Amino acid sequence: MPKLIKDSQIVEDNWLIIDADFEGDLPEQEVIVPLAYWTENRDALASRSNVGVWLDSHQEPSAIASDVKSLPVIAINFPKFADGRGYSYARLLRERFNYEGEIRAIGDVLQDQLFYMKRCGFNAFAVRADRDIEQALNGLSDFSNSYQAGCDNPIPQFRRR
Amino acid sequence: MYKYDDYDRNLVLERVKQFRGQTDRFFSGDLSEDEFLALRLQNGLYVQRLAPMLRVAIPYGMLSSVQLRTLADLSRTYDKGYVHFTTRQNVQFNWPQIKDVPDMLQALSDVEMHAIQTSGNCIRNTTTDQFAGVINDEVTDPRPYCEIIRQWSTFHPEFAYLPRKFKIAVNACPTEDRAAIKVHDIGLEIVQNEQGETGFRVFVGGGLGRTPLLGSAIREFLPEKDLLTYLEAIIRVYNQHGRRDNKYKARIKILVKALTPEVFAQKVEDEWQHIKDSPAQLTNEEIDRVKGFFDAPNYDTVESTTSFEEQVASNKAFANWVKRNTNEHKVAGYSIVTLTLKKTGIPPGDVSDDKLELIADLADQYSFGEVRIAHDQNIVLADVKQTDLFDVWKKAQAAGFATPNLNMLTDIICCPGGDFCALANAKSIPIAEQIQTRFDNLDYLYDLGEIELNISGCMNACGHHHIGNIGILGVDKKGEEFYQVSLGGCSGLDASIGKILGPSFAREQMADIVEKIINVYIENRTDEELFLDTYRRIGMTPFKERVYAKAH
Numbered sequence: 282m283p284k285l286i287k288d289s290q291i292v293e294d295n296w297l298i299i300d301a302d303f304e305g306d307l308p309e310q311e312v313i314v315p316l317a318y319w320t321e322n323r324d325a326l327a328s329r330s331n332v333g334v335w336l337d338s339h340q341e342p343s344a345i346a347s348d349v350k351s352l353p354v355i356a357i358n359f360p361k362f363a364d365g366r367g368y369s370y371a372r373l374l375r376e377r378f379n380y381e382g383e384i385r386a387i388g389d390v391l392q393d394q395l396f397y398m399k400r401c402g403f404n405a406f407a408v409r410a411d412r413d414i415e416q417a418l419n420g421l422s423d424f425s426n427s428y429q430a431g432c433d434n435p436i437p438q439f440r441r442r
Numbered sequence: 443m444y445k446y447d448d449y450d451r452n453l454v455l456e457r458v459k460q461f462r463g464q465t466d467r468f469f470s471g472d473l474s475e476d477e478f479l480a481l482r483l484q485n486g487l488y489v490q491r492l493a494p495m496l497r498v499a500i501p502y503g504m505l506s507s508v509q510l511r512t513l514a515d516l517s518r519t520y521d522k523g524y525v526h527f528t529t530r531q532n533v534q535f536n537w538p539q540i541k542d543v544p545d546m547l548q549a550l551s552d553v554e555m556h557a558i559q560t561s562g563n564c565i566r567n568t569t570t571d572q573f574a575g576v577i578n579d580e581v582t583d584p585r586p587y588c589e590i591i592r593q594w595s596t597f598h599p600e601f602a603y604l605p606r607k608f609k610i611a612v613n614a615c616p617t618e619d620r621a622a623i624k625v626h627d628i629g630l631e632i633v634q635n636e637q638g639e640t641g642f643r644v645f646v647g648g649g650l651g652r653t654p655l656l657g658s659a660i661r662e663f664l665p666e667k668d669l670l671t672y673l674e675a676i677i678r679v680y681n682q683h684g685r686r687d688n689k690y691k692a693r694i695k696i697l698v699k700a701l702t703p704e705v706f707a708q709k710v711e712d713e714w715q716h717i718k719d720s721p722a723q724l725t726n727e728e729i730d731r732v733k734g735f736f737d738a739p740n741y742d743t744v745e746s747t748t749s750f751e752e753q754v755a756s757n758k759a760f761a762n763w764v765k766r767n768t769n770e771h772k773v774a775g776y777s778i779v780t781l782t783l784k785k786t787g788i789p790p791g792d793v794s795d796d797k798l799e800l801i802a803d804l805a806d807q808y809s810f811g812e813v814r815i816a817h818d819q820n821i822v823l824a825d826v827k828q829t830d831l832f833d834v835w836k837k838a839q840a841a842g843f844a845t846p847n848l849n850m851l852t853d854i855i856c857c858p859g860g861d862f863c864a865l866a867n868a869k870s871i872p873i874a875e876q877i878q879t880r881f882d883n884l885d886y887l888y889d890l891g892e893i894e895l896n897i898s899g900c901m902n903a904c905g906h907h908h909i910g911n912i913g914i915l916g917v918d919k920k921g922e923e924f925y926q927v928s929l930g931g932c933s934g935l936d937a938s939i940g941k942i943l944g945p946s947f948a949r950e951q952m953a954d955i956v957e958k959i960i961n962v963y964i965e966n967r968t969d970e971e972l973f974l975d976t977y978r979r980i981g982m983t984p985f986k987e988r989v990y991a992k993a994h
Binding site for chain 1: 449452453456457460464472477480481563593594596597598599600601602603604605670678681682686716717720721722724725728731
C-alpha cells in the first residue's frame with residue numbers, strides 16, 4: 282500500500298488515482314478521478330461517497346465550484362514541481378469555495394514544497410515515490426512562523442504582534 | 443534603517459538551516475541538479491560561466507557600515523576580494539564555492555542580511571529611489587512601504603513558483619523617477635488624493651528583456667491599507683494565467699498585453715473584491731510601526747559658515763564635484779553625496795574589499811553609518827553636512843570614488859557581460875572601458891550634459907540598454923560578438939523604450955559609433971537641449987545617416 286502524508290502523519294493511502302485518459306467502469310474502491318471523467322459522469326458518481334476529483338495544473342477550481350461540498354478529496358496535480366498554479370488553486374478552494382475536505386498534492390511533490398503547500402491549504406501530500414517520505418515530513422516544519430496570511434493562519438504576522 | 447526583531451532573525455536563521463540541508467542533500471545525490479537549481483536560485487545562487495555567483499539582497503538599497511564591512515570580509519574569505527553592485531540594488535559575489543554558501547549565509551545573517559529570493563521565479567527585492575527619505579519633493583518616504591512589501595513577499599507560500607521572475611519598484615517623487623517604475627512588473631507611484639490620503643498609482647506589465655514594454659496604469663488610486671491585498675490579487679491572476687509554455691513569454695507584461703490592460707485590471711478587481719477586507723488588509727498601527735524604523739537621524743543644526751562657499755569658489759575640481767555629485771538635502775546644511783563607481787578601467791559596479799571598508803569609514807564618520815546602492819550602480823552617502831563635503835571629497839578622490847561624471851556619458855550602466863555571465867552573448871565591460879577612454883575630457887562631458895548610456899551583454903537586458911538614451915546590446919552572430927545600438931530610451935517619468943539604429947557593429951568600432959552619434963547631437967542641439975530632447979525632436983534619421991554613411 283503506498284504511503285501518504287496526511288495531517289502531518291504518514292498514513293496508508295487507500296485512494297486510487299485514475300489516469301487522465303481512463304475510459305470504462307471504475308473500481309468499487311476509493312478513487313480520485315480526472316476532471317473530464319467527473320464532468321462526464323457527474324450524476325452517476327454523485328451517489329458514491331468514495332469518489333474524489335483531481336485537477337491538472339491548468340484546470341481551475343471554479344470548474345468544480347458547485348460540487349465541493351460533497352467531494353471527500355480534491356487532488357491537485359503538479360506536473361513539474363516548478364509549476365506553481367496549484368498553490369493558488371488550493372487557496373481558492375479553501376478561502377473562496379470554503380472547501381473543508383482533503384486537498385492532496387500529487388505529481389512532482391517533494392520535501393521542499395511541503396511547507397508552502399501546507400500554508401496554501403493542502404493537508405495531504407503524495408510525495409514522489411522515489412523519495413523518502415519520512416525525510417520529506419521534515420519539510421512541513423522548515424519555518425516556525427510566517428509573515429503573510431495563509432490558510433494555516435489567516436491572521437498575518439503584523440496583526441499578531 | 444530597518445532593524446530585525448527576534449521574529450525576522452529567527453526566520454533568516456531557519457532559512458540558513460534549510461538551505462544548508464538542501465545543499466547537503468544536493469551533494470549526497472538526494473536532490474537532482476534540476477531540483478537543486480530551482481531551490482538554489484530562490485537563494486540567489488547561480489552557476490555562472492566561470493564559477494557560481496551569489497546574489498545577496500540589499501532591501502531597497504540600504505546598507506549599514508557594519509554590513510559593508512561584512513561584505514568586505516566575505517569577499518576576502520570566500521571570493522577574490524571584491525563585490526559587484528547591480529542595477530537592482532543588490533550585491534553579487536562572483537567566485538564563491540557552492541559548499542561555502544551556507545557558511546556565507548550564516549555570516550550574513552549575523553548582520554541582518556540574506557540572499558532570499560534574489561533570483562528565481564518569485565517576487566524579487568523591491569527597489570526604490572536611492573534618495574528616499576532625504577529628497578525634498580517626495581510625497582512621503584517610500585522605504586516603509588518597501589519594507590512592508592519585503593516582509594509580505596518573503597517566503598510567500600503561493601508565489602514561490604511563478605511563471606517567471608517578478609520585480610516591484612516604488613517611486614514617491616512626482617518630479618522624477620529614479621526607480622524606473624514603468625519598466626517593472628509592478629510599478630508603484632506613491633500619490634496623495636484630494637483628501638490628502640496616501641495611496642498608490644499602480645502600473646503593471648512593464649519590463650525589459652526580449653520584449654521591452656512600459657507598464658500600464660491599472661489603478662489611479664489604491665489606498666495604502668490595501669497595498670498587500672491588491673498586490674496579492676495581481677500576482678494571483680498572473681500565477682494562474684501567465685504563460686508557462688515559453689519562458690520568453692512568461693513575464694506578466696505578455697499577459698497584460700495579450701489581455702489588454704483594461705481586461706487585466708478587471709480580473710484583478712474581481713479577484714481583489716474577495717480579499718480586500720480580509721485580515722491581510724494593512725492597519726494604521728503597522729504602517730506607523732514600520733515608518734518608525736525610518737525616522738530621520740539626529741541631524742545637527744549646521745551653523746552656516748563661509749568656509750564651504752570659499753572651498754567651492756577656490757577649487758574648481760571640488761566645485762565640479764559638488765555640482766555633479768551632490769544633491770540638495772531636505773534638511774538645511776546637509777547634502778546627498780553620490781560616490782561614483784565608474785572610474786575608467788574598473789568594471790562598473792565593482793568595489794574591492796579595502797574600498798568597501800573605506801566607504802564604511804566614510805559612512806561612519808560623515809553619514810550616520812549608512813549608505814544606499816543606486817540602480818545606476820553608484821553608492822550614496824545620504825546625510826553629509828555641507829561643512830564636511832570637502833573632507834569627503836578629498837577622501838573619495840583618493841579612493842577613486844570622486845570621478846565627477848555622474849549622469850554623464852561615462853557614468854555607464856553595464857552588466858557583467860560575457861566576462862562573467864553564462865547567459866551573455868558578448869562582453870560588455872570592455873565596451874564600457876573603450877567608451878570611457880574615448881570620452882575622458884571632463885569639460886567636454888559637462889558640455890554634453892546628462893546622457894544615459896547603458897550596455898547589456900545579452901537580451902536579458904541586465905544593463906537596461908532599452909532605457910538608455912544610448913543603448914548598446916551585445917549580440918551573437920555565428921559565434922562572433924557584435925553590438926546593436928538603440929537611441930531614445932529613458933527610464934524616468936517620461937519613460938520610453940529605445941529604437942534600434944540599424945545593423946550591428948564590431949567591438950572595435952563602438953567608441954567611433956558613439957562619437958558619431960554625439961556629433962549629430964552637438965550639431966543639432968539648441969541651447970538648453972539634452973541629448974534625449976534633441977533625439978526626440980529630430981528623430982532617428984540624422985543619426986542613422988551619419989553612422990552608416992559610406993566613407994569618402
